[in-house]
Amino acid sequence: MAEPAPTSASASPSSTTINIRETPAVVQWTAQVSDDQALAASDADAKDAQVLRSLTMLANTTAIAVQFAHEALPMSGLMALVCAASAKNALKSSLNHGDLSQLYGGQGGKVLEEGFQDWPVPSAEGENEMAAPEASAGSPPSYDGLYSNPTSSPRPAQSLKRPRAYSGCFDGDADRPDVLSICKKLVVEHMAHLRGELRDELRDELRGELRDEIRGEIKTQIEEQNKGLIERVDRRVDEQIAQLRDDVTWQVDKTEERMDEVERHMDNLIDEGIEDRVLGVKLEMQEYVKDEMAEVEDKIIKHFEDGRVTLQFER
Secondary structure: OEOOOOOOOOOOOOOOEEEHHHOHHHHHHHHHHOOHHHHOOOHHHHHHHHHHHHHHHHHHHOOOOOEEEOOOOOHHHHHHHHHHHHHOOOOOOOOOOOOHHHHHHHOOOOEOOOOHHHOOOOOOOOOOOOOOOOOOOOOOOOHHHOOOOOOOOOOOOOOOOOOOOOOOOOOOOOOOOOHHHHHHHHHHHHHHHHHHHHHHHHHHHHHHHHHHHHHHHHHHHHHHHHHHHHHHHHHHHHHHHHHHHHHHHHHHHHHHHHHHHHHHHHHHHHHHHHHHHHHHHHHHHHHHHHHHHHHHHHHHHHHHHHOOOOOOOOO
C-alpha cells in the first residue's frame, strides 16, 4: 500500500474532463460503505469492512480526483464501466502515478508491508474527529512532519469535510442495496445499451457491406452478360454476313447464268430472223423472176405472132 500523497494545486480539472468523485454514484457508494452496520455484517467481512473504512477515511482526509475526458463515453456508460472495473479490481495506476519519489515535497515515500490490521481504524461515529490513523507505529507520517521542497509551490490546506451524502438514498433502517448489485445493475443497463448500439452498428455495417457486395455482384453479372451479349451479337453478325455473302454469290451466279441463257436465246432469235428474212427475199426473188420470165415469154410469143417470116430458098 502506498502512503497518501499531498494534493497538488496544479491538478485542477480541465474544461474537457469530468471529476468522477463529484458524480452521485460515487457519493452514494461512499455513503454506503461508510456505514459501520452495512460493513460489519459478519465476522468474515470484518477485514473487508476495515479496508473499506480505511479507504473512506482516506478519501475524506485526502483530496482524490479522477479526471475522465467527457467526450469518451456518456455519463451513464462511464459510471457503469467504473463500477464494473472497481468490482473486478481492474483499475490500475499508470507508471508515473506509481512513482513514490515525488511524494512529500520530493522527499519520497515508502511502502508499508504490514497489513491493514496494524492501522487503528475508527468506527463510523468517530470518523469526523479523526483525520488519519496515527496511533500505530506503522502508520504513515504526517505531512506537517516533513519539510517541503523549496522549489515546489505551496499546497492548499486539506479539507476534513466529509462528502455530503444523499438524504433520499436510504430511509430508515431498511436493507441497503449492495454496491455490487448497484454496479451489476449499471453494468447490465450499460451492456444492454452498448449491445443495442453495437447491434445497430453491426446491422448498418452488414447492410453496407451486403449492399456493396450485391452491387459488385450485380455489376459483375451485368458486365458478364454484356460481354456475352456482345460476343453473341458479333457471332450472329458474322454468321449473317457469311450467309449474305453466300446468298449474293449465288445470286450473282444465277444472274450470270440467266444472262448467258438470254444471250443464247437472243442469238437464236436473231439467227431465225435472218433465216426468215433471207427465205422471204428468196421467195420474193423467185416470184419476181417468174413474173418477169412469164412477161418475156408473152412478149416473145406476141412478137413472133405479129412478125412475118420470109423464107428464101437458094438452089
